Amino acid sequence: MYIWTASANERVYKNTRITRNSMNFLILESAKNAYVSGQILLRSIEGFEVLDVKAHTDLPCDIYYQRYNVFNDGLPYPDELVDIKHEGKLLVHAHSTQGIWLNLFIPKEAKEGRLNFHVEISTSQGIFTVPVYLNIYNVTIPDTKNSEFNLEYFFLPFDFFPYKDKKEVKSFANYGYKRYSDKWWELMGEYAKSFLQIRNNSLDIRIMPLLADAGSREVENNKWEFNWELFDRFVKFFIDKKAVKSLSCCSIINPVLNDTVLCLDEHSNIVSVKIESEKGEAFTDAFYSALYEHIRELGLLDIFRMRLQDEPHQDKYWIWARKKVERLMPGVVCGEPLDMLSVSKQLKDYCDQFIPRIEVYEEGVDFFRDMQNAGKEVWVYSCCFPEEHWFLNKFTDHPHVHSRLMTWACYSQNITGFLHWGYNYFAENDLYSCLPNARFKGDGHIVYPNTEHNTINISTRFIATRDGIQDYELLKIAERKFKDDAFALSRRIARSFLEFDNDPESVDNTVSKLLKLAEVSQNMI
Template identity: 25%
Template sequence: MIKKFSLLFFFFTCLILGGFSINKEVYLYQVDPLKKVLKEQAYFRDVVDTVRVARGETASVQIVVKGLVGIENMRARVIDVSSVSSKLTGTTGWVGYVHVGRSYNPPSKDIIRSASGYFPDPILPDSAFSIEQGEVQPLWVSVPTTASTSPGLYKGQVEITGKIGKENKRWRKDFYIRVYPVTLQKSPLLITNWSAHFSPITLSYLNNNKTVEAYSPLYWELIELHADIMAAHRQNVHRIYPVWHTLYTYKEGKYTFDFTRFDQEAGIFDKVGALERIEGGHLAWRSGAWNDPFFVEVPLPDNEETRKLKASPNPKKVENGIRFALLPVDDERAKNFLTQFLPALKEHLEKKGWLNRYMQHIADEPTAKNASSYVTISNYIHQFLPGVKVIDAVLTSKELAGAIDIWVPVLDVFHKDFNFYQDLKKQGKEIWFYTCVGPRGNYANRFIELPLNQTRYLHWINYKYDATGYLHWGLNYWEKDQLYADASRDRGRLPAGDNCIIYPGYRKLYTSIRFETMRDGIDDYQLLKMVEKKDPVKAKGFVDSIILNFNEYDESIAFFRKIRKEMLEFLSI
């Protein structure tokens, strides 16, 4: 009898701890949010682990629903997050899946292979999901904290509702969050994810594919959406094209400049705290093939002669009788523009109080073969925008010496030429790094097919190698129907996830599990800086245990959580 009672007690306990209801309609598993849950995955362990955060961080919880029967119209909400003396609020969103039609090469040794070709990424808070018998569906729970959140252990509960046949059902799952007496301040890491919101095509995807007129009330409303989501995810550098947002008049070689639209965009991002630096968009573009010289973008009167010139990539090809063309930097028309525009821009930035925040791009990814044209344009910048730092992503190093103030090498170039960049730092130059379509192989990146911890590790790399900023080109370079399109763009030339890390809805933006993880990595950087202030040797030990080299990392999620816990406990002393 005692043995039978023990078995029954054990079975009942397993049911409760396993998180599913007595009638076995669903299993509810807590799964680490760094774990990507594939649709074909069948086996899970319910790891009821405490989520550990500093004040100012967002606690992320991932709950996996496995249907033992078909369930329709599933919705979820956080019904309580409370400690003995305080309460928090939380939000939920079902994790959507995107199709990856082509895998990238050369692959990482840690690449995730999906038999279905579908990978989790967007977080969709406003959708009801249905699952078939045996299907799994992850739910993302976000609980933000603030600098004033009371430290302590919080118990939370999420409620999931759904329909089985004609019957409405309800299930609940507990989770725990420990908030440490450690407080994040303004992020010291500079982060830019380039936004394509200047494109009417991009904005149309937020408006049921209907055109959004530039600078209309709806245009600015959609820009505000971008500013909000970027600020919430620690994006504190914003690219604004000064040439594109300026309104010009031109008469007998003389220009006037109206910077009102530039100011409005900068003001939107400044208001929400996403403008630690203003990243002046590129002034020059390739004149042809990849290694061809850079030409300067020049506004000129729209006439038969200027229509024959090479057009710039400005979405507004012609505005107010002005056509935007590309010209060699030694063309007198280019010189005339630069010598008027750059001093006027400097004077305006000074009046607005933004000059010390402003950086200027010249052209993207100069190579050794077009470096000379880049250097010539850089000389104009330094002459007519004195005190403004030149920043650019680079694919080469030594050929650009003296032309750049903020160097942003791609991660593998940073690795290969690390000693060169260390010398630049000693000269007072800023060093960032970037990732994009590359590097590939075993380097960390934010590709959809990579484990989430590698997205997070990008900013541990920032810390370990003293790179004070990070750049990526693809916040929102969407295709039509991005949520349903093949995520591997351009016949696989762009690895899945390279072109965007957020998704479009109708006049709304959806975050992704990668964007949430990127934010957490940025917060890790600040925590490492806080540890360093107390004990540099301790900080080095923490980062060295995770980042073994530029392209070699400890991939254990459990070990990473152990190190994070030790960091928070050390900072709590």
């Protein structure tokens, strides 16, 4: 049996072999109030079973088996991670490498310094021990809800299409449960736990199904009655889980080039009507007014943001909606994912928060810096494109360390947030699904469905995303006293979304330097 270890930044395939430089012990470094992960790798000339894995430490530690996800290109990509308590015995074939991931949480009250423990791996070929040397630095990052960095995933608690008359499909994100049933809320709790870990602190709210399912409807011609019961319960549920820094209301204008807006009929069905129709005008007036008043009553105006039309390919209807919001929801921040530089420029006098797609940002970097200098907020996002490997992205067939470097590039470019459209879109299509024929592999989901245990499985990209945001928090701590040094460290491995060093050893060494710098900065008087 060959047993060795690897950094969380390394991509380990089934055909990865031990090298002369491989270590049989694991070295980890971490801040406090943070997660840290590493890999233990097993390989044998004979098939064997992994019977159990135990980490002998008092720290919270989840242990995962690496699952290898196969697409039509035939490669088994190491992405999905399966909790060992859900797997039982694991069969490993001869001449095939199997990864085991340790995922430790370091509490705020943990004692800094070196902590040594070991991992015991029971197999059909014997019991093996792997030493772990964990260095805990005396630096504490903020809680998810207080993070400097903003992360927003488009999150799907319902079926793929948020229309009441559409049939729900079991393979979608709700696992076929009746909405708002006990099992459904239990699943929402699993999502909330994952938000805390990945530091997803901007909650995407699919508002129309929440209103429709509560019985909101048109009570007479061009007059609506809104029931906020389910909206309130949904928002409160996630706020109570302590993962919410801001709330982001999903757009009701249909995306891209559409000239229609979502509306409610007399039977609480979600329908689309022309924006420039009498009903379109009346519904948007009623919706924006009622939403503003309700958010004001809840005391959430300071953290509430509006999306108006996703990826608009013309400025007409976005500006139309922005003027309505300015009149009916004064002071509410409006921002949008933008996949065209020309439209971004057309919105410069109207948009509060620019969220260009990565390649659009690179194309218009001077414009977006001008917007930052004008006091506008700038995030970036990814959705399907850019798919070239010379851009950072979150695809399964990119090195998962790209997901970590994404946040370093944000820091280097003074970008304060990242939006990704697909947290849990388990749709059955040929673009971004879990299916083998997906073109944009992994783009629609960074977690995987686990219907048997009513939970979700995280991924190597999930861990890398989380680690990158933890790094960003450390960079912000380090810059308090060592701004130039923090910036230099960041540019060493990610100057932009096109210029980066994804060598795992380079990333490990830079993170180690950052931990030391942040520790000194936070403890200076």
